[in-house]
Amino acid sequence: MEPRPTSFYVLAVFFGLFLLFLYGPTITIAILSFQGPQGGLTFPMNGVSTHWFVDLFEQQAVGDIWGSFGRSFALGLMVMVTTVVVSVMGGLAFRKRFPGSTLLFYLVITSLIIPSILISLGVGLIFNRLGLDVHWTTSGFGSQLTWTLPFGLLIMFAVFNRFDKSYEEAARDQGANAWQTVRYVVLPIIAPSLIGVALFGFTLSYDEFARTLLTAGSYNTLPLEIFGMTTNVTTPVIYALGTLTTAFSFLIVGVFIGTAILATRRRAKQASDAGKGMV
């Protein structure tokens, strides 16, 4: 291997600083959430305690945190499942030319770039005029899909652009029908990417703020609850909550990435069954 140029070290330092910039604030509030009972929102630490975490579990004055966490979690799962199913269907659809495919493509892009507050406002207005109550399971759910589906679809586009069609042809030559080809050939091949789509679906929903703002109704999701806290909570309890929910996000991301790595490895191991005979 040739020796590394000086530029490598300069760039490596830059990259390190970038990571510090990305994670520094998060680490800071993680440390400060262990602030002593008398401590404030900034350093110095006034002792070390888990006071603020205990506060979070006991005191209901800070709002309905656990209720909103439950709703955000349930909504995240709903959005995740829907995003995966609909994105796969859409990915399959876009491999062919169908009437309106170009228009639909531009709608997907529009959905991605439209300011979130417009979705919030528009959906709120529609429910208002239809005489329906906004609720996180209906209007909130749909509004979040306009944000997660484009990501899911873009991933599917990228996956299918790299998909080797000869696998399907082979399946068809063996007499598989269209459904069998999708079920036993296409889906297993794209499975690791679906984990990525699921990750986007869950986390983008779990953290979504602007699109849920006017569409969640009287029961807040967690980001709405946290934002409410920023205006009237001036103790490190908000750091404790931030630390917990960030830790939860890291856990989710870790689980998804771990699953993806395992799935890829297992597939690599079983990649070829040539010479093993029929089972």
Place this chain on the structure above:
Amino acid sequence: MSSNANPSAASPSASERRARLIAGVSGLMLSAPIWAVLLFFLVLPICMIVVVSFWSATEFSFYPDFNLENYEFLFGSSVTYTVFLNTFIYAGLTWVFTLTIGFTVAYFLAFHVRSQTWQIALFLLCTIPFWTSNIIRMISWIPFLGRNGIANSTLISWGVIDEPVEWLLFSDFAVVLAFVHLYTLFMVVPIFNTMMRIDKGLIEAARDAGASGFQILVNVIIPLTKPGIMIGSIFVVTLVMGDFITVRFMSGSQSANVGRLISNDVGLLAYPSASATAVVLLATVLITIGIMLRFVDIRKEL
């Protein structure tokens, strides 16, 4: 096909037409759920906003009507122009910083990190914050930028300043800093993606022809990375232009952009006026994107 009782009767063009019909129908059926979601939660809301922007409002309610008052008021107020200018300034500044940082990071990952495992690991490290809460990430700046925060106490202990600087938190500086913090990875990901697809042979060829590292960067890598740069730019510019919460939180409600104008109107239940502003904002965003799209074919780049 077994159902085809009389294969000789089907001319090639007929069977082709049949295959195309099947593809079209199955494509329509498979895409039906997306159509449903986007029609009801994207197209219909936009139409509704456009319609309501012509309605009238009293202090407590709003009712169907057709007048241009909302637009007249919007375009007649000097606040509107200041706020739109502010929005563009935020977008421009954020774009410059995210592009510079994002390009450098992607360049380091794609061309200086040699092992693929490290490449993937470091890339993931850059993207993980994307999957955490933006609001928490904004809150995280308080202990850093506050009056008695880390930045101020460090600067004082170094003797750079004598007393705490006030403009660190709750200022335009904080707003742009938060934007850069939140959105740089929208630059890193597409730029890294296009860089990874550059044929390494081209770079070797340039080197063999006597190009310096800097010349390779300017004449080979940057032109080939343009599509990624454009996609990242579209993300960053639209996210910043449509934002309202970062500006509200990080400026301590002292600065305004168009998104805040809308959310303030919503807070006052002035839906027709909010809708008119929203229509103008959407038009502005779409025109900006339209101009940017002239430089890149997104569909080809995925």
